[in-house]
Structures are given as C-alpha cells and as structure tokens.
Amino acid sequence: MQTLVAYVENKPGVLNRVSSLARRLAINIDSLTVGPTDNPEIARMTIVAHTDEKGGHRLEASLEKLVDVLLAENISQRSLLERDLALIKVQADQQSRPHLMELIKVFRARVVDVAPESLIIEVSGTVDKIDGLLEVLRPFGVLEMARSGRISMTRGGDLLRPPVPSTAPEQSVVVR
Amino acid sequence: MKLTGAEILCESLTKLGVQHIFGYPGGAILPVYDALGKSKLHHILVRHEQGATHMADGYARATGGVGVAMATSGPGATNMVTGIATAMLDSSPVVCITGQVSSKLLGSDAFQEIDITGITMPITKHNVVVSRAEDIARTVREAFIIANTGRPGPVLVDITKDAQQASCEFDWEAATPKLPQKRVRNNHDQAEFDRAIELLNTAKRPVILAGRGIMLSGAMRAFEQFVRTCNVPVAMTLLGIGCFPASDPMNLGMMGMHGEAWVNHAIQESDLLIAIGMRFDDRVTGDLRTYAKGARKIHIEIDRSEINKNVKVDAALVGDARETLEKLIPHIVNPDRGPWLSHIRELKGDSAVRDIQSLPDNGHLYAAHVINDLWKETRGEAIVVTDVGQHQMWEAQYYHHNQPRTLITSGGLGTMGFALPAAIGAKFAKPDSEVWVVVGDGGFQMTMCELATIVQEKINIKIAIINNGFLGMVRQWQEFFYDKRYVATPMVAPDFAALANAFGIRGERITQRGDVLSTIRSARECSETVLIDFRVEQEDSVYPMVPAGASLHEMIRRPNNPLVETATEP
Helix, strand or coil, X not given: CEEEEEEEECCCCHHHHHHHHHHHCCCEEEEEEEEECCCCCEEEEEEEEXXXXXXXXXHHHHHHHCCCEEEEEECCCCCEEEEEEEEEEEECCCCCHXXXXXXXXXXXXEEEEECXXXXXXXXXXXXXHHHHHHHHHHHHCEXXXXXXXXXXXXXXCCCCCCXXXXXXXXXXXXXX | CEEEHHHHHHHHHHHCCCCEEEECCXXXXXXXXXXXXXXXXXXXXXXXXXXXXXXXXXXXXHXXXXXXXXXXXXXXXXXXXXXXXXXXXXXXXXXXEEEECCHHHCCCCCCCCCCHHHHHHHHCCEEEEECCHHHHHHHHHHHHHHHCCCCCCCEEXXXXXXHHHCEEECCCCCCCCCCCCCCCCCCXXXXXXXXXXXXXXXXXXXXEEEXXXXXXXXXXXXXXXXXXXXXXXXXXXXCCCCCCCCCCCCEXXXXXXXXXXXXXXXXXXXXXXXXXXXXXCHHHHCCHHHCCCCCEEEEEECCHHHCCCCCCCCEEEECCHHHHHHHHHHHCCCCCCHXXXXXXXXXXXXXXXXXXXXXXXXXXXXXXXXXHXXXXXXXXXXXXXXXXXXXXXXXXXXXXXXXXCCEECCCCCCCCCCHHHHHHHHHHHCCCCCEEEEEEHHHHHHHHHHHHHHHHHCCCCEEEEEECCECHHHHHHHHHHCCCCCCCCECCCCCHHHHHHHHCCEEEEECCHHHHHHHHHHHHHCCCCEEEEEECCCCCCCCCECCCCCCCCCCECCCCCCCCCCCCCC
C-alpha cells in the first residue's frame, strides 16, 4: 500500500484525470478522498493505492505531470497520522443494546442515531481500529455501513502545503 | 475591439506565430473556417483528419515548433485519435483544435457530438473544453505553452460552436496564460550528481544511449562536447538518430531490436550506460533481466516518471539534457578509452565496411539497395520521413543522418500511415529542404488519399514505395516465429505509378537494380512530386533481429549471404 497526498485544481474533470491515470498505470486505488482546502480553488486528495514503492513513485511522478495537479507526494515512508471515518448501522434490540453500548465505549465510538430496531455508530480512527470494531459488531448484525476512506497527514513540522502563487514571469514558447 | 470567438481564435493563432493549419471543416467548426478565410493563416485541406494530425506532427518534428491541426466535432475529432496518440508517444508538440456542439447541447447526444476530451484524456498531455468566447485567447496561449515546454506533447482544445459565434472584447495583453501554479521541484540532487561524475570518471567500458530528448532540448552542441570530453561511444535510439552525426567515428549506430550486432554487444558488455533523453523502451532493451547486467546506469531525463520505470539506475539526473550535460562536462577527466574502443572495432569486424555498391547485381532488387542509393544520391542531407515496418528499419540502418530532425518516423506508437502526411507537414515546415517519403506498400495504402492534398497544395516531395507485396515486418515474424504461415500478410496493391498518374502526379516503377540511381536522380531534378514504386525482393528480412522478449545479445544474425550482408560505412 502506498499513500499519496495531492493538491489539485478544484474544478470539474480533475478527479477523472487522477483516477484515469491510476487506471492507465494499472494501479488499483484502495481509497481516494478529496475535499476543499482553505483556498476554495484548491482541493486536497489522499490516495491510497495497491502498489509497491516503485509504483508509488511512478504514480507520484505521473500525477505531477498533470497540468491540474499542483503537487503530489508519496508520504508512505514518513511518520503519518491516518484517519478513516465510518457510519455503521447495526441491529439493536432491548437485549443486545447494553452489550453494544459497552463495545462502543471501549472503541471510543459514539451513537449518533437511535431507532427501535437499530443504532447508527460513528467511529473514526485508523483503518485497523474501525476494522476491529466492525469485527465485534458483526455478530449483532451490521445492516449498512459507509466509510469515508483515508485522510492522511504527516506528523509534526513536516508540512505539505499547496504551492504559493508567485509572480514568476510567463514561460516562453517556441513557435516555428 | 469586439470580435467573435472564431475571429479571436484566428487572431490568437496568428499572434502565436502560426502560419499553417492542417484541417478539415465541418458543421461544429464552421464559424472558425469562416474566420480563417479572412485571416492570413494558410489552411491545408487534408483528405482525412488522421492526416491532419500527422501533418501537424511532421511539421513539429521538422522544426521543433508547434504544429496545429483542426477538425470538426464527432467523427472529425475521433479521426484525430491515432495522430494524437502518435504525437503523445513521441513527445511531439501538436495543438489540435476541434469544434464542439453548442454548450447548451452538451451531453444530449446531439448530431456529431462526442466527448473528445474524455476520449483523448490518456493520449494528450492536456486537453480542455472552451465554452466561452472570453476564454479562447487565454486557453490557446496556455495550450501552446503546455505543448512545447518540459517534455513536449499534444494538447487538444475543444471549442463549442456558441463560443465560436459569440462576440466579446479581444484584448491579447489581458489574455495572459493562467496556468495552475505548480510546485517547482528542485531536481538537482548533489549526491546523485557526484555519483554520476564518479561513475563517468571510473568506467572502463562506457556507452552513451542517445535519445530524442537531446534534440528536444536543443542539446546537440553540448552533447557533442560531452562525447568528446568523456570519449565514450554513442548508441542511438530510433528517434535519437540525427542527434549526433552518423559519420562520426564515435557513433556506433542504432541499438535495439534491429540495431547492428556490434552496438548491442557493446551495450551488453559495457560497465556503464549513460542514457540521455531516452526511456529504455522494450524495443531498445530486450529482456530486462539480462539487459546490460554488468553495467551501472546514469539516466539524464526531464521526466521524473521515466526514472527507474523499466531499468533501475544508479544515478538519476532529472532535468533538461542540455543544462545537465553542460553542468557535467567541467567535472569529467578525459580518460583513455583505447582498449574499449578497439574492442568495439573488433566487434564491428568487416561487417561495416563491405560496400553494398560493389556487390554483384544478381537481378534482385533489395530494399537496402534502394535506401543506400537514396542516401548516396542525396548525400544524406534530405529529410526522410518513414512509415513503420521493415523499410523503417532499413532506413535507420542504411540512410546515415548527420543532421538533427532529418529522420521523421513514428517510434513509440509505430503508426502505419504516418509517412505520407507527416512528410507533407515537414515540407510546409521546411519548404527549402528536400523531403523524401520512404514507405511500405501496406502503410502507403492507409493514407494515400493525401496524394490529393499534395496536388491541391502544389508541393514537391518525393515518394519511394518499398513494395514487396507483403506486410513485410509481420511476414518476417511469421517466417521466424510462426513457421512461415503467412496469414493476412500477402497484400494486393494497385499499380502505384498509375494511381499517382490518376492524381496528376508523375509515377515510376522500378524493378532493376541498375535503374535505381538514375530514377532517383531524375526524380530529384523534377520540380514536382514524383512517386517511385520500387518492386523489391518479396521475402527479404531485416537483420539482425532480437526476437521480442529475448536478450539483447541473442540476435538472429544476417544469413551468410553476401547479397543481404549490406551494411555500409557512413
């Protein structure tokens, strides 16, 4: 698994270019999240790809060749903070509810919706933690689940920020 | 000044220095054609949009500038796909302008509507839809910058019909490019640089692998200085031919699947490969597991994504070839390469000095004869545009190019049908140069409709059809690897000379060795286009040959027959 962060132009078609590139390189995307940054014209992506280090480099370098990708960085080797968010709708009757509440407490998850026959549990954390909760919830009957996919950030002073617009002179072009 | 989007497009192209546009009109691009008629731009009416893209590509390859192709929406645009992919694989700066249905019809499956930006996404460097007249000038300027900076490539600009028709204020100064502000990577890695210098200065058996990137960066002079300074022999990729004079004793020739044996052996025996502006294509390396196993590798390459893609390298210098070479040169100590160079001379043996001219005429006409005679007669100074297949490899072996951008050929995509239209483009780019098409009977039949374009535009190029009645390269593979089962390779062709006449072009047919030189000579003297149909040996093969997937040193060598042992000293 390789984790990449990319800053891209926040406009139509860019997601298509990014995912189409991975397809062309025969790299399977495990998860891809995208959201706006504090600059509404720039979006940040976290891409988790099923590939080795060589594939990660190739994906990073190829992404950065796209005109609309401002920066792409393979952060797999760095110290990372990773978060995934899940909403899990689980079967819950009078009998099972107390057991469920115990588990939810242990996993530091929370209940965000209560219905007579079910609960919706919100949990965030690493993929392992969510997988772990899911494992113990399964016997109760998981009715539905939505996961956000991973977002990642490098720890500490290791900053990954979109490039600041400069007033560099226009590139020249040779015609004929 | 208020102009329509169509007029703004023509004005913008003119301001960008464009003189020629290769294209084909249709409903969704009609407003632009109306404006073209009022502009000073020279529009060349092609006979098929694939031809337009190959012409723009040939134009770009001959000059280093941007070539422009134009087509209407739908089928006009989809016909460009092969030409765009050809330009993409060979890093050729081509800007394609397509008409699109009006923006309010987008997505409605309107007549001749097709999602051409979606279709061309993986085969363009960038593409964009423009649906406002106000965005046309800026977008076209951006397209030209993208196409011809960094590693060049094709850009497609799809303009809706309502954007062409709408009027707005035209202000060239205000329409400055606003390309996304990308991070600028500092590619200079001192550790890699130092390692490269150390490898260069300590290698005993180095070989340079020279690719098209040298030409794209205009690094010919720096490259020559580099070769002289480090005294290393040069092997070229197909597209690298011309970046270094073939007549130079340090030039070994083309490497790879149909490279001469001594070139491939030198690579396999080397202890250092210095790859410059090339990408270790499978046609160059053969089996990667056995490729130059004893060699360290330095890779000078502008495109980071090419580093370690096929071959793991020991020092990667990411950047422009010329700048990188100029930085390296002062650090090189001129070593004694005597033993290595004389070893390569031994590998060459006498195979390179046998002169095809002095071979007895046994009544057979070989393609190598034709190309050798063409090289001698034009003194190697013509621009030769080839198609794809056996004749392409023979051209690379027997026509010795001393100048950059004089061999124009489809390398990466291997597009049959490329030669004739690309040559038309090259002629418009270099009207004072002699342009020869070297093409097989198969590829010629793919795009021969462009003969009419030649006549309509009254241009003067020379067409040599290497006609063996087969799809020769495929037949050769069937001979070697499929037990001579010639399925779908024997090919009936029209009488090409008569066909030329029907177009109003002089046509000749040559079957005898003795008539080759005189026919080439008289064709060169003619001030109009001449087509020569060379009826060559039908089942001749290109040697040496590294079978696909085999090791580079495992070549099928030329049979011991002096008539096909035809390599010559440039």
